[in-house]
Amino acid sequence: MSLASHLTELRKKHESLSRQVEEQQRSPAVDSVALTEMKKRKLVIKQEIERLSSSRTH
Numbered sequence: 036m037s038l039a040s041h042l043t044e045l046r047k048k049h050e051s052l053s054r055q056v057e058e059q060q061r062s063p064a065v066d067s068v069a070l071t072e073m074k075k076r077k078l079v080i081k082q083e084i085e086r087l088s089s090s091r092t093h
Contacts, residue, residue, distance in 0.1 A: 038091055045084050052077040 036044075052073055059070045 038087060042084060042087055042091075045080055045087070049077060049080045049084065052080065 056070065056073050056077065059065055059073065
């Protein structure tokens with residue numbers, strides 16, 4: 036898998052998690068543990084995107 040396609044996949048996963056987090060936050064019965072885990076995964080993906088993007092430009 037090329038770096039560009041890997042970044043594209045990571046961005047898709049990040050966007051998907053963003054939508055899931057938003058849906059959870061709007062839900063009347065918020066599962067705070069699941070919401071926290073989704074936010075953590077989203078952050079890890081964002082950091083990976085930034086790391087790979089940074090290494091690609093250097």
